[in-house]
Amino acid sequence: MADAASTKTRAEVFGRREQGGMLGISKSSRYVAHAILILGVLIVAFPIYYTFTASTHSLQTILRPPLPLTPGDHFFKNYYDAIFGGVGRIGGVSVDLLLFNTTVMALGIAVGKILISILSAFAIVFFRFPGRMLFFWLIFITLMLPVEVRILPTYKVMVDLNLIDTYAGLVLPLIASATATLLFRQFFMTIPGELLEAARVDGAGPWRFFKDILMPLSKTNIAALFVIMFIYGWTQYLWPLLVTNRNDMNTIVIALRKMISFADADTQWHLVMVTSILAILPPVLVVVFMQRWFVKGLVETEK
Amino acid sequence: MATVELKDVRKVYGGKVEAVKGVSIDIPDGQMCVLVGPSGCGKSTLLRMIAGLEEITDGTVSIGGQVVNTFGPAERDIAMVFQNYALYPHMKVYDNMAYGLRNRGTPKDEIDRRVREAAGILGLEDFLERKPRELSGGQRQRVAMGRAIVRKPKAFLFDEPLSNLDAKLRGQMRIEIKSLQRSLGVTSVYVTHDQVEAMTLADTLVVMNSGVAEQIDTPLAIYEKPASVFVAGFIGSPAMNLLAGEIAENGRGVKLVGGAYLKPRDTVLPEVGRSVLLGVRPEHLTLVSDANNADFQLKVTTVETLGADTLAHGHPVDGDPKSSELIVRLSGDVQVRHGDVLPLAIDAGKAHMFDAGTGKRI
Structure with missing residues (x-):
């Protein structure tokens, strides 16, 4: 160990334990812990790696078991075919369009949910109006009504509004969020009343207060919710399945399912694998990118 | 402005x-x-x-x-x-x-x-x-x-x-x-x-x-x-001593609840028999050398030494320890011990009289 000296000093300071630091974790148990963690990573990562491997082989190679464990030489061809060529079983729609559809939907849901919930929480916490608690409870009880429960009436409404096969139809029914409203409500309630009063004395109306003080203070919450809601939107299955009929309005998750035929020979497995990899990439990027932001927000406690 | x-x-x-x-x-x-x-x-x-x-x-x-x-x-x-x-x-x-x-x-x-x-x-x-x-x-x-x-x-x-x-x-x-x-x-x-x-x-x-x-x-x-x-x-620290009593006959001053008499100098007394609160600030009680000039004798129960000042808590020797408890602010160089008896005078014109019922100044 490079810092054996400091370890020793620490051991001397505490008067016991030769190694392992303050928590008193011995070397062997640390090895065991790492072994378990590495095993976990392997179990989670291997299927993804295998999917990636499969996405770089030709269909013939995939259909002739066993599938090699190392990437093949069809990487560029397969990805080019999928992104720009179109996939036969879903009406020749290319994967870039699917990615675009899904991104619109996921972004629409994430941004819409945050906007609506932060505004309704703002209204509920900072305004006194008749029926305030009634509205709060109305929002609250929708927690008990997930999409699956209200799917038929919602579908009917979408049909009546001519929103089938539109982005609005994909996004609108999913953007009301009781959870996010509650989250913002709880956060707003921790904001000291004096801050609101100081803003009032400083001549800030409700809108200025919201824009100049509440929004900046909610940065961390917004970032966290964005990550959660983006992934929620990205992985939606049931609702896009119902509300889209045209192949070019499909989300990537729906299209992926449609690409797979019961007859193995009909399925272009190499393109399915490419699509799978492309489908998991954006959420991973969102998490990786937003996580740094997230930690920054957590370290710089503003209150 | x-x-x-x-x-x-x-x-x-x-x-x-x-x-x-x-x-x-x-x-x-x-x-x-x-x-x-x-x-x-x-x-x-x-x-x-x-x-x-x-x-x-x-x-x-x-x-x-x-x-x-x-x-x-x-x-x-x-x-x-x-x-x-x-x-x-x-x-x-x-x-x-x-x-x-x-x-x-x-x-x-x-x-x-x-x-x-x-x-x-x-x-x-x-x-x-x-x-x-x-x-x-x-x-x-x-x-x-x-x-x-x-x-x-x-x-x-x-x-x-x-x-x-x-x-x-x-x-x-x-x-x-x-x-x-x-x-x-x-x-x-x-x-x-x-x-x-x-x-x-x-x-x-x-x-x-x-x-x-x-x-x-x-x-x-x-x-x-x-x-x-x-x-x-409320104003003043330590707080003003407030002693309940009533105006005694024969110009003997205020008869405190515990039985002691206190007669503040240069203070106009209200009518005999009226229930009053006699207020004296701790800093307006002075230690006198001659017991004959004293308005009352204080039996000390607790001493707080603050350096510049010494606060002596106690009650009049012939008074009730509970109801007529009061505090005196003495100079820091005065040696006082628990159990001492101090001859004290109320500074002229520094006593306050309040009606016991309304709490208003008389």
């Missing part, structure tokens, strides 16, 4: 709880008025009504001769310093001070000039680019003051601004606030529960108790002639 006038201001919460029961105060231009009282006495509510943060149930508040009852806080042209500073945590010190001016549409260079001027007065030049959380309590308090100063308002309102600071800093900031208010000459209303702050800062002192202004006067006048038992007990 302006006068602030309150006329029969009342606040009733939910139609039932009367927090402020008709208070009238006139604050002349450039003066500092301190509202002091125990928690729940309505002093903060009164301040918030002046600020426009609380609706006025009855009566009028005027700033600069104009009734502002229906005005919002921003339209009243006042600035407020809050107990917990209420700085915007995500804004730099500069922006914290500039925010109110920006909302008013003050030109950029004017904002910059005023913020830098205020920062200069308060010694905050080096901190303008910092966030509030990077500042100490005293510095945050200064920023809160700066936010008030840059606005050049008609009145400053202070809501217990020093209660979150440690004792030493509090004393220092107290003096700073005083000299700042003097030099700026802005009419101010200051709320505190600390009577030392109240005494030192006030031009006009308002002692409040359960929604009523018990006495409005200069700090010294309130100290010398408290209008009621409440004011007598």
Whole structure:
């Protein structure tokens, strides 16, 4: 160990334990812990790696078991075919369009949910109006009504509004969020009343207060919710399945399912694998990118 | 700069709880008025009504001769310093001070000039680019003051601004606030529960108790002639000794509940038989060498040595230990021990008489 000296000093300071630091974790148990963690990573990562491997082989190679464990030489061809060529079983729609559809939907849901919930929480916490608690409870009880429960009436409404096969139809029914409203409500309630009063004395109306003080203070919450809601939107299955009929309005998750035929020979497995990899990439990027932001927000406690 | 006038201001919460029961105060231009009282006495509510943060149930508040009852806080042209500073945590010190001016549409260079001027007065030049959380309590308090100063308002309102600071800093900031208010000459209303702050800062002192202004006067006048038992007990530390008794016959003075007699000199006694509270401040009891000149003998039960002063707790030898307990402030060099008997005289004209029923000064 490079810092054996400091370890020793620490051991001397505490008067016991030769190694392992303050928590008193011995070397062997640390090895065991790492072994378990590495095993976990392997179990989670291997299927993804295998999917990636499969996405770089030709269909013939995939259909002739066993599938090699190392990437093949069809990487560029397969990805080019999928992104720009179109996939036969879903009406020749290319994967870039699917990615675009899904991104619109996921972004629409994430941004819409945050906007609506932060505004309704703002209204509920900072305004006194008749029926305030009634509205709060109305929002609250929708927690008990997930999409699956209200799917038929919602579908009917979408049909009546001519929103089938539109982005609005994909996004609108999913953007009301009781959870996010509650989250913002709880956060707003921790904001000291004096801050609101100081803003009032400083001549800030409700809108200025919201824009100049509440929004900046909610940065961390917004970032966290964005990550959660983006992934929620990205992985939606049931609702896009119902509300889209045209192949070019499909989300990537729906299209992926449609690409797979019961007859193995009909399925272009190499393109399915490419699509799978492309489908998991954006959420991973969102998490990786937003996580740094997230930690920054957590370290710089503003209150 | 302006006068602030309150006329029969009342606040009733939910139609039932009367927090402020008709208070009238006139604050002349450039003066500092301190509202002091125990928690729940309505002093903060009164301040918030002046600020426009609380609706006025009855009566009028005027700033600069104009009734502002229906005005919002921003339209009243006042600035407020809050107990917990209420700085915007995500804004730099500069922006914290500039925010109110920006909302008013003050030109950029004017904002910059005023913020830098205020920062200069308060010694905050080096901190303008910092966030509030990077500042100490005293510095945050200064920023809160700066936010008030840059606005050049008609009145400053202070809501217990020093209660979150440690004792030493509090004393220092107290003096700073005083000299700042003097030099700026802005009419101010200051709320505190600390009577030392109240005494030192006030031009006009308002002692409040359960929604009523018990006495409005200069700090010294309130100290010398408290209008009621409440004011007598609240202003001064240690508190004024209040002894229950009744006026005895034959001019023997006040017969205390425990049986002892006390006859204060140069004090006009009310009619015989009236139940009174005799009030004497601990500093107005003097140790006399000759027992014949003493008004009473104090049996000492506890001694507090403070260095400059010594506080002796006890009761008259012929009095009841419980009901006639009192405190004497003696010079620090006097040696007193538990169990000693001290011959004491009440300073001439320094005794106060209150009606036992109403608590009012006689």
